[in-house]
Amino acid sequence: MEILASRHLNVISLAQGIPSFDTPSPIKRRAEIALAEKLVAKYSLSPGLPELREMIELSLAKDNIFYDWETEIIVTAGSIEAITASLLALTDPGDEVIIPDPTYTSYREAVRLAGCTPIFVPLDEEKGWNINIEKFRAAITSRTKVIFYCNPNNPTGTVYSETDLIALGELALEHNFYIIADEAYKDFIYDGQKYFSLAQLSKYRKNLIRVFSFSKPYAMTGWRVGYVHTDASIAQEILKVHDSLVTCAPVISQYAAMGALEMGEEWVNHFRDHYQKRRELLCSFLDRLSSKCSYTVPTSAYFVFPKFIGCQDSLLLAKDILEKVQLATVPGVAFGPSGEGHLRLSFGRSDEDIVEGMKRLDAYFS
Amino acid sequence: MKKIGHILLRWYLGIAAYLVIQRCRPKVIAIAGTVNKTFTKEAIETALAAKTQNFLSTTHTYNTDIGLPLSILGLSSGYNSYRRWLALLPHVIIKIFTRGLPEILILELGISHPGDAKKLLRIIKPDVVIITDITQRYRENFTDQSMIAKEYGYLLKAVKKNGYSILNYDTIIVRSLSSFSIRPIYFFSLQTVSVSEKNLWYVTDICTITEGIQAQVVNPYDSRLVSISRFGRHHLSAFLIADVISHTLS
Numbered sequence: 001m002e003i004l005a006s007r008h009l010n011v012i013s014l015a016q017g018i019p020s021f022d023t024p025s026p027i028k029r030r031a032e033i034a035l036a037e038k039l040v041a042k043y044s045l046s047p048g049l050p051e052l053r054e055m056i057e058l059s060l061a062k063d064n065i066f067y068d069w070e071t072e073i074i075v076t077a078g079s080i081e082a083i084t085a086s087l088l089a090l091t092d093p094g095d096e097v098i099i100p101d102p103t104y105t106s107y108r109e110a111v112r113l114a115g116c117t118p119i120f121v122p123l124d125e126e127k128g129w130n131i132n133i134e135k136f137r138a139a140i141t142s143r144t145k146v147i148f149y150c151n152p153n154n155p156t157g158t159v160y161s162e163t164d165l166i167a168l169g170e171l172a173l174e175h176n177f178y179i180i181a182d183e184a185y186k187d188f189i190y191d192g193q194k195y196f197s198l199a200q201l202s203k204y205r206k207n208l209i210r211v212f213s214f215s216k217p218y219a220m221t222g223w224r225v226g227y228v229h230t231d232a233s234i235a236q237e238i239l240k241v242h243d244s245l246v247t248c249a250p251v252i253s254q255y256a257a258m259g260a261l262e263m264g265e266e267w268v269n270h271f272r273d274h275y276q277k278r279r280e281l282l283c284s285f286l287d288r289l290s291s292k293c294s295y296t297v298p299t300s301a302y303f304v305f306p307k308f309i310g311c312q313d314s315l316l317l318a319k320d321i322l323e324k325v326q327l328a329t330v331p332g333v334a335f336g337p338s339g340e341g342h343l344r345l346s347f348g349r350s351d352e353d354i355v356e357g358m359k360r361l362d363a364y365f366s
Numbered sequence: 367m368k369k370i371g372h373i374l375l376r377w378y379l380g381i382a383a384y385l386v387i388q389r390c391r392p393k394v395i396a397i398a399g400t401v402n403k404t405f406t407k408e409a410i411e412t413a414l415a416a417k418t419q420n421f422l423s424t425t426h427t428y429n430t431d432i433g434l435p436l437s438i439l440g441l442s443s444g445y446n447s448y449r450r451w452l453a454l455l456p457h458v459i460i461k462i463f464t465r466g467l468p469e470i471l472i473l474e475l476g477i478s479h480p481g482d483a484k485k486l487l488r489i490i491k492p493d494v495v496i497i498t499d500i501t502q503r504y505r506e507n508f509t510d511q512s513m514i515a516k517e518y519g520y521l522l523k524a525v526k527k528n529g530y531s532i533l534n535y536d537t538i539i540v541r542s543l544s545s546f547s548i549r550p551i552y553f554f555s556l557q558t559v560s561v562s563e564k565n566l567w568y569v570t571d572i573c574t575i576t577e578g579i580q581a582q583v584v585n586p587y588d589s590r591l592v593s594i595s596r597f598g599r600h601h602l603s604a605f606l607i608a609d610v611i612s613h614t615l616s
Binding site: 051057202232263 | 401402404405426427577578595597600
């Protein structure tokens with residue numbers, strides 16, 4: 001949609017999942033200092049700068065997640081590289097990868113790149129897009145190698161419950177497959193909702209690969225830096241693929257990531273407050289369109305995923321909205337079959353863009 | 367102009383922190399090394415908490431000649447905002463007179479360039495110096511290994527009377543730092559060491575368990591099985607250091 005949108009003049013985009021904020025200045029300053037001190041021209045160790053990995057271990061410990069920076073944490077070129085490297089390391093062509101539906105669109109491409117088959121398991125829309133564990137259990141076959149979820153979920157903004165996640169963990173232990181958990185939005189959870197990660201429980205560590213990105217919490221999407229952590233035995237396999245794909249994450253970005261961990265907490269809180277206000281702003285517009293759509297108020301991330309009454313083809317709807325009122329959205333079908341009839345709207349954009357974009361959506365349906 | 371501002375800020379914070387230290391006279395445990403400082407600090411906190419609550423440790427990883435004074439003064443960094451630094455300056459003066467410190471202060475010392483140790487030692491005089499390890503990190507900032515050793519050596523030379531140092535036995539450069547000290551030295555090792563070092567803490571039978579890491583801790587006084595609910599051998603190093611501190615306190 002972004003490519004289509006770029007052909008129009010005066011487009012407002014609520015499509016891309018990128019924060020409207022610039023990278024906080026202390027983080028940029030950290031990168032500038034590293035650049036000035038001539039530290040960034042050379043490769044780092046393949047798993048990343050030791051000082052960064054040590055800081056990541058400390059940062060994880062704040063969430064009661066305990067991994068060894070020396071053998072279990074790998075700094076990657078964003079979370080998508082971590083995901084791709086993990087899939088390539090853990091699966092064989094022909095394996096099946098179970099993906100909640102709807103979820104982040106790039107997952108299925110990464111799964112297919114690894115020669116695997118994505119198996120979509122619908123989330124329960126009527127229960128706020130939560131996991132129905134029986135549906136997941138029913139989807140498991142002898143070829144199931146991975147269950148791969150995003151928590152909080154993009155595009156629905158759902159935070160999966162501890163009970164559901166533990167049930168998935170138990171399935172992984174019972175059937176001996178891996179879980180890949182992408183927790184890129186875990187810093188943007190609202191309404192006092194509790195964050196829980198399976199990585200907090202050591203019993204799952206040999207079956208769990210957790211991925212995190214600096215992109216969203218620190219407004220660093222362009223820096224391409226994230227990390228993956230898992231038990232040492234799995235991490236060493238992922239490291240081989242990571243080394244083949246990128247050698248190491250961009251070193252200047254690794255220094256910026258150190259700045260983020262040292263000085264970024266205040267900004268994360270600032271962004272969270274803004275996103276919460278923007279969620280309310282966007283939802284207030286959607287409430288005015290209640291005769292045209294219904295939606296679940298997201299408790300995390302920065303997306304709303306309204307369902308448009310009578311819409312059978314979300315791609316057509318998104319294109320028509322773009323054509324008529326120059327508003328870019330993402331068709332729900334891009335996130336899986338269950339996303340059909342929905343559009344994803346991002347409140348990661350500026351207040352001005354949200355107001356103007358939603359006015360245009362209102363005008364489209366008027 | 368910016369550079370002058372930095373120099374003045376460092377001087378100002380350093381003086382203020384020095385005055386607070388002189389007024390309160392806490393026992394200073396200084397943790398240096400290129401890795402594992404914060405985990406060591408946490409392990410010492412845990413060990414001390416079993417005996418006393420009368421201690422304070424570095425906030426975040428404040429360990430430079432700006433961060434260390436902030437930590438001692440109990441202030442937050444202004445990062446790269448002039449406005450925030452300016453707002454901080456009056457508080458620094460107030461802290462000189464009002465800041466209280468506990469009996470024990472646990473501080474991280476960051477040494478990444480020649481001269482760093484001397485800058486930090488203008489602020490504090492340590493009772494205990496710990497060198498966790500010296501790796502290749504920051505190696506490019508020193509002309510050779512002997513320069514690195516010399517830099518850390520300043521810390522060992524500065525240990526107060528009745529103080530001591532704790533050194534990593536497994537890293538030759540760290541072990542060799544003992545020659546800089548006239549105070550007692552304790553060593554820790556993750557290997558089964560066959561030499562008869564009387565002040566040696568080490569581990570045997572290291573294994574990873576579901577909940578973390580486990581090993582037999584051997585010191586000159588006893589031997590016991592220890593489980594740590596963290597993963598990674600560096601936590602054993604941190605434990606051994608904390609065990610030395612705990613032993614010497616008792």
